Amino acid sequence: MSKSKFSWGNLYLIFTFLLMYAPIVFLIVYSFSTGDSMTNYHGFTFKHYQELLADKRMIAIFLNTILIALLSSVFATIIGAAGAIGISNQKRQKNKEILLSFNNILIVSPDVIMGASFLIFFTALKLPLGFWSVLLSHIAFEIPIVVLMLLPHLNELSDSLLTAAKDLGSSSYQTFSKIVLPFIQPGLIAGFFMAITYSLDDFAVTFFVTGNGFSTLSVEIYSRARQGISLEINALAGIMFIFSLILVIIYYFIENNHSQSNKKVKARLRGKL
Amino acid sequence: MNKPIVELKNVYKKFNDTTILNNINLKLEAGQFYTLLGPSGSGKTTILRTIAGFNDVTSGEVLFQGKKINSIPPHQRNMNTVFQNYALFPNMNVYENVAFGLRIHKVPEAEIKQRVQEVLHLVQLDNYGDREISELSGGQQQRVAIARAVINQPKVLLLDEPLSALDAKLRKDMQYQLRSLQQRLGITFLFVTHDQEEALAMSDVIFVMNDGKILQQGSPVDIYDEPINHFVAHFIGESNIIPGKMISDFHVEFLGHTFECSDAGIPANESVEVVIRPEDLVIVPVDQGKIKVKVSTQLFRGDYYEIIAFDQQDNEWLIHSTKPTIDDSIIGLTFEPDDMHIMRYNEDEHNFNQRLESYEE
Amino acid sequence: MKKEFKFLYFAPYLLWLLLFVIAPVALIFYYSFFNVNHQFTLNNYITFFTSGTYLTMTANSVWFAFLITAMTLLISYPMAYFITKLKYRNLWILLVILPTWINLLLKAYAFIGLFSHNGLVNQIFNFFGIPAQQLLFTNTSFILVAAYIQIPFMVLPIYNSLLEINPSLVQASKDLGATSWQTFKKIIIPLSIPGIKSGVQIVFIPSLSLFMLSRLIGGNKIITLGTAVEEHFLTTMNWGMGSTIGVVLIISMFIVTILTHTSKKRRVAK
Numbered sequence: 001m002s003k004s005k006f007s008w009g010n011l012y013l014i015f016t017f018l019l020m021y022a023p024i025v026f027l028i029v030y031s032f033s034t035g036d037s038m039t040n041y042h043g044f045t046f047k048h049y050q051e052l053l054a055d056k057r058m059i060a061i062f063l064n065t066i067l068i069a070l071l072s073s074v075f076a077t078i079i080g081a082a083g084a085i086g087i088s089n090q091k092r093q094k095n096k097e098i099l100l101s102f103n104n105i106l107i108v109s110p111d112v113i114m115g116a117s118f119l120i121f122f123t124a125l126k127l128p129l130g131f132w133s134v135l136l137s138h139i140a141f142e143i144p145i146v147v148l149m150l151l152p153h154l155n156e157l158s159d160s161l162l163t164a165a166k167d168l169g170s171s172s173y174q175t176f177s178k179i180v181l182p183f184i185q186p187g188l189i190a191g192f193f194m195a196i197t198y199s200l201d202d203f204a205v206t207f208f209v210t211g212n213g214f215s216t217l218s219v220e221i222y223s224r225a226r227q228g229i230s231l232e233i234n235a236l237a238g239i240m241f242i243f244s245l246i247l248v249i250i251y252y253f254i255e256n257n258h259s260q261s262n263k264k265v266k267a268r269l270r271g272k273l
Numbered sequence: 274m275n276k277p278i279v280e281l282k283n284v285y286k287k288f289n290d291t292t293i294l295n296n297i298n299l300k301l302e303a304g305q306f307y308t309l310l311g312p313s314g315s316g317k318t319t320i321l322r323t324i325a326g327f328n329d330v331t332s333g334e335v336l337f338q339g340k341k342i343n344s345i346p347p348h349q350r351n352m353n354t355v356f357q358n359y360a361l362f363p364n365m366n367v368y369e370n371v372a373f374g375l376r377i378h379k380v381p382e383a384e385i386k387q388r389v390q391e392v393l394h395l396v397q398l399d400n401y402g403d404r405e406i407s408e409l410s411g412g413q414q415q416r417v418a419i420a421r422a423v424i425n426q427p428k429v430l431l432l433d434e435p436l437s438a439l440d441a442k443l444r445k446d447m448q449y450q451l452r453s454l455q456q457r458l459g460i461t462f463l464f465v466t467h468d469q470e471e472a473l474a475m476s477d478v479i480f481v482m483n484d485g486k487i488l489q490q491g492s493p494v495d496i497y498d499e500p501i502n503h504f505v506a507h508f509i510g511e512s513n514i515i516p517g518k519m520i521s522d523f524h525v526e527f528l529g530h531t532f533e534c535s536d537a538g539i540p541a542n543e544s545v546e547v548v549i550r551p552e553d554l555v556i557v558p559v560d561q562g563k564i565k566v567k568v569s570t571q572l573f574r575g576d577y578y579e580i581i582a583f584d585q586q587d588n589e590w591l592i593h594s595t596k597p598t599i600d601d602s603i604i605g606l607t608f609e610p611d612d613m614h615i616m617r618y619n620e621d622e623h624n625f626n627q628r629l630e631s632y633e634e
Numbered sequence: 635m636k637k638e639f640k641f642l643y644f645a646p647y648l649l650w651l652l653l654f655v656i657a658p659v660a661l662i663f664y665y666s667f668f669n670v671n672h673q674f675t676l677n678n679y680i681t682f683f684t685s686g687t688y689l690t691m692t693a694n695s696v697w698f699a700f701l702i703t704a705m706t707l708l709i710s711y712p713m714a715y716f717i718t719k720l721k722y723r724n725l726w727i728l729l730v731i732l733p734t735w736i737n738l739l740l741k742a743y744a745f746i747g748l749f750s751h752n753g754l755v756n757q758i759f760n761f762f763g764i765p766a767q768q769l770l771f772t773n774t775s776f777i778l779v780a781a782y783i784q785i786p787f788m789v790l791p792i793y794n795s796l797l798e799i800n801p802s803l804v805q806a807s808k809d810l811g812a813t814s815w816q817t818f819k820k821i822i823i824p825l826s827i828p829g830i831k832s833g834v835q836i837v838f839i840p841s842l843s844l845f846m847l848s849r850l851i852g853g854n855k856i857i858t859l860g861t862a863v864e865e866h867f868l869t870t871m872n873w874g875m876g877s878t879i880g881v882v883l884i885i886s887m888f889i890v891t892i893l894t895h896t897s898k899k900r901r902v903a904k
């Protein structure tokens with residue numbers, strides 16, 4: 001009815017959205033500046049991108065990051081899927097709840113606690129810090145997310161469907177491969193993607209367990225940012241922005257039938273509730 | 274005639290290209306029980322929401338006590354609504370739900386207490402004030418919703434399919450309660466439903482709607498006995514509708530015979546439809562029947578038998594009889610001239626009423 | 635044979651639970667009772683609860699986390715509310731979430747540029763005749779950046795709980811004579827409390843431990859519990875003390891979870 005109120009609301013939204021996106025736009029705009037600081041724009045250039053591509057160390061780190069993300073997500077998806085099936089197969093509700101609350105501990109713990117406790121754990125096992133410790137840590141914190149993404153799909157898979165399959169004479173393996181797997185496939189894909197983004201996004205845990213000599217992009221950005229501004233990081237931001245945009249698009253393209261537009265935050269939410 | 278309390282004049286409501294309300298004119302008088310009856314999508318709820326102030330109209334006037342209220346927001350209208358799903362506030366208990374309207378109007382606490390007790394008593398929920406909404410049954414929630422709506426002492430109470438979520442027995446019970454509540458409060462009720470039995474049982478006046486139009490308005494008896502057209506005849510009660518031809522005033526022909534009827538004012542030789550209610554058909558031996566039909570199936574309905582039979586022209590006949598008959602037998606049916614009602618094709622309500630008045634005394 | 639298979643596929647997950655969930659938490663508790671020389675001691679806890687430094691730090695952390703949460707809530711609630719009113723609200727909520735896909739460090743880094751002495755914000759200040767301010771390495775900038783990063787995590791649960799409110803409740807309230815503002819105050823806010831609670835939970839706990847932000851934006855001036863854990867583990871190598879702080883963090887996490895736990899009973903009614 002009162003139309004003036006709506007425009008106030010829209011004005012507020014425009015303002016907040018501008019503020020939300022300003023830093024990101026700002027970062028990318030300066031990646032094309034000829035200067036060497038983020039204070040005055042000096043004209044267009046690809047210089048920083050070229051420097052970035054010539055930076056062997058940076059490229060190695062970039063590849064490490066991708067490798068860690070892909071490998072950890074594959075393992076996390078497999079173990080997480082088995083875990084989710086195991087949890088949903090629990091006959092007693094109480095067992096389910098206990099398993100689920102343990103599952104969610106890592107999701108709700110602050111990053112530093114996770115990082116510190118993994119560091120203690122690896123040291124206690126005398127496992128050298130580096131690629132393997134980072135990979136294991138990433139698998140570890142991705143598993144509960146995959147489980148949370150899969151459980152709703154498994155809950156939808158009704159007992160009667162499984163009973164019907166058995167009734168029609170299919171073996172456990174056949175039931176699994178012909179019914180369960182296709183049914184949870186969207187959840188598997190969603191879980192895999194979510195695991196990748198968590199891996200790419202992580203800084204704190206990696207920072208604790210990385211040791212010397214091995215680094216991921218987050219850790220590298222942190223150490224460079226502490227030394228001050230380098231427009232090479234802006235160029236990196238530009239590339240990563242495009243990269244995450246592509247990931248988002250692929251993700252929503254796969255997920256579009258499921259209309260769950262906000263799994264990432266939801267996963268964080270589910271852990272709490 | 275009393276001054277109407279609510280009036281809609283030439284109201285249209287369009288949404289994109291679809292017309293939701295098509296030239297609605299209605300008048301509600303004080304103290305009457307009105308029902309908007311129609312299938313879903315007929316526009317009845319839209320009318321209710323227009324009167325409540327939740328919808329605006331594309332054109333036309335909404336009047337309350339003679340004043341135009343088109344642009345008055347809902348909270349300033351002296352009318353209250355009982356919503357379909359009750360819309361009780363889950364964050365408040367029964368008492369707070371009922372007291373809501375009074376608190377908004379800054380009524381003193383002592384008066385609130387007294388009035389809440391009064392309306393809770395009215396709906397027979399005297400000691401339920403402390404209950405949470407989730408602890409109530411559907412019927413109790415229903416009564417809280419009514420209590421909450423009447424506590425502001427509205428001039429008009431709007432009820433949007435309030436009984437649709439209740440089971441059949443409770444629904445019947447609530448019909449009595451609503452009717453007696455309306456009579457005790459003496460305010461205007463506008464009730465929306467798609468259930469014709471509900472409408473017939475409770476209303477003073479029924480508006481039958483379809484496709485955004487009011488097809489017919491009148492008392493339940495008038496509408497039942499003299500439906501204006503095929504749709505109304507079909508929608509309200511069960512009926513046998515047979516194509517026929519008007520011979521002259523008070524004579525109609527169908528199934529190859531001319532019958533005496535009680536309708537007039539229709540040009541001779543005009544094609545018409547004849548309505549006979551199933552309970553008005555009497556089964557008689559074949560030679561005494563006005564028409565002959567062959568019994569197809571019969572179902573025992575408890576208080577009567579529902580018989581389906583077919584005549585020579587393959588028209589289906591629905592008969593309600595207290596006695597059973599024999600499957601596949603030929604039976605005779607008879608009926609009085611008064612039991613027949615003749616409907617013209619495409620006659621509007623105005624002409625229909627005028628024609629009826631011309632020969633009914 | 636079948637039983638073995640059934641256990642076998644579940645084994646890696648259970649192993650993970652044991653090794654990466656239970657063992658690390660147990661180890662943190664264990665280590666909190668040891669000093670730098672690996673001797674059993676209660677001194678870490680004694681130090682924590684008697685020294686002014688740690689208690690101030692805890693108070694500071696909680697205070698900052700509170701400010702960040704309050705600020706995030708203040709910005710996010712109207713956002714969530716107005717988005718529910720929009721026609722293409724799914725698209726807009728997607729736009730709220732999109733920044734969460736961009737690396738946290740990059741977003742923090744952007745603010746180093748924005749808040750620098752000659753940065754964009756100061757340039758805008760100059761434009762309005764306000765002299766350039768020291769923005770970076772201040773408490774305000776730390777809170778602002780943290781709130782900025784947390785906004786999507788607050789908007790989403792609130793948005794979801796607002797969407798769950800049956801529109802007929804709002805209509806019923808107006809029908810009973812309440813103005814839009816009264817309806818907002820008496821119906822919409824109380825019914826969106828579950829969303830606010832989960833939003834607060836999601837924002838508050840990580841805000842206790844944003845050590846990278848306090849380093850990058852707060853400029854080492856803001857020592858929170860998170861910063862202290864990082865320092866003890868990676869710089870001073872006093873793992874015992876670090877673990878003690880970690881235990882305190884874990885316990886406060888539980889307290890917050892319990893405090894903001896929504897009782898299921900009321901939410902059943904729709």
